[in-house]
Amino acid sequence: MxxxxxxxxxxxxxxxxxxxxxxxxxxxxxxxxxxxxxxxxxxxxxxxxxxxxxxxxxxxxxxxxxxxxxxxxxxxxxxxxxxxxxxxxxxxxxxxxxxxxxxxxxxxxxxxxxxxxxxxxxxxxxxxxxxxxxxxxxxxxxxxxxxxxxxxxxxxxxxxxxxxxxxxEQMQKEAAVLTLKFTKPSGGVVTMEADGRKITQQTPMVLRKESAAEEVSFKSEVTAEMVLGSGEDKRTFCTQIPEFVLDVEQEKQWKQIGSDAAGLRLQVRFVRKSHGAKAGFAIEQIRATVPESAKNTAIGST
The missing domain is CATH 1.20.58 (Methane Monooxygenase Hydroxylase; Chain G, domain 1)
Incomplete structure (x- = not known):
């Protein structure tokens, strides 16, 4: 008990x-x-x-x-x-x-x-x-x-x-907008824009309709800016080439814009549209590569 x-x-x-x-x-x-x-x-x-x-x-x-x-x-x-x-x-x-x-x-x-x-x-x-x-x-x-x-x-x-x-919202997070500016020695500027998604390594970009019709000089200064995502997830990558030269003898050619592994790198295929000293080139394809580790930074490379 x-x-x-x-x-x-x-x-x-x-x-x-x-x-x-x-x-x-x-x-x-x-x-x-x-x-x-x-x-x-x-x-x-x-x-x-x-x-x-x-x-x-x-x-x-x-x-x-x-x-x-x-x-x-x-x-x-x-x-x-x-x-x-x-x-x-x-x-x-x-x-x-x-x-x-x-x-x-x-x-x-x-x-x-x-x-x-x-x-x-x-x-x-x-x-x-x-x-x-x-x-x-x-x-x-x-x-x-x-x-x-x-x-x-x-x-x-x-x-x-x-x-x-x-x-x-998910599409906006995965979206990418590339802006390319080609500045001629005379001072004229040609601006092109392309869109993509889930940019990683050698990811294809699609030129906007109005940009596909543009032509650039065989010699120019090139600046490129890639904006990924939006809002707090937004990331920006930049690269620049002070003197960018295309071969006027080639009808089609691949050129790389940007070489820094920690920045933006582009492989761009140019197509010659006209001949002579004032040869003009259009862009046919763009493949973009960005570093996975970079967060919310603007990175420059030449």
Missing amino acids: QLFLFLVLSLTTLLLCYAGYQILVVDRREEREMVEDSDLFQAIDDKNYDFELPIEVDEYDEKKRELDMGEEPADKRTLPLKLLERAKADIPRIEQLEKDHPRMARLFQRGLLPYHVWEQLLEAEQVMDAEVNTVQAEAELLQKGWGQGVFSQAYQMLRKDREDELRM
Whole structure:
């Protein structure tokens, strides 16, 4: 019997210690993480929870009034599509409220969130609930049975938009723009641009249409700049040749622009378009090489 009581007391003590640990260590750590989480306060400006319905709400209501006044729509799908756009614009706000509520509730319970901000959050939720009910009711009026599926359909549209946006961002990160400038001894400048993706070693570049028609002199100063990616991932590489000379006797020839292994290197195929002392050359192919290790720098080479 005494052994049983001892075990019960020991277990109770362990549970109390664990509970104390949760309160003193885990909860405080979570509280600190929430306070330090800048995303948590993204919707709070000057201690206010700013919340507004999307502009698509007014756009739908305006279009509905126009149709109620007898205006004939160019497309019978006009109003349903407007409602879908409204529902699609509502979804990010619904997601934000679902994300904010539990975190802000914990801050409010610990006295870290002003009462009026908490009230504003609750009011925003009521507004959003009313908006969801309104959209579903409008969908049901437009087509029987659509009320239960309008937000599901809108979410599919939103998900596709987000996937397209991510795909575009990835393409921008992988994109490369090459600018070549050929300066004649007389001072005239010919500028050409080419595009590419995932530039590594000997990667082909595609001349833009307007650049493909340009011609350069057999002798010029050449500067080249390659810009990879965009935003924080943007990298720039440069190279220059003060005196670049093409062989006027050759119809086609490969030339290298840039020789520094830590910089931009180009292999360019030139095609002679005219003869004599004023021979002109067009660019037929470009292959680009950039160093993988360089980050966010402008590197020059000759």
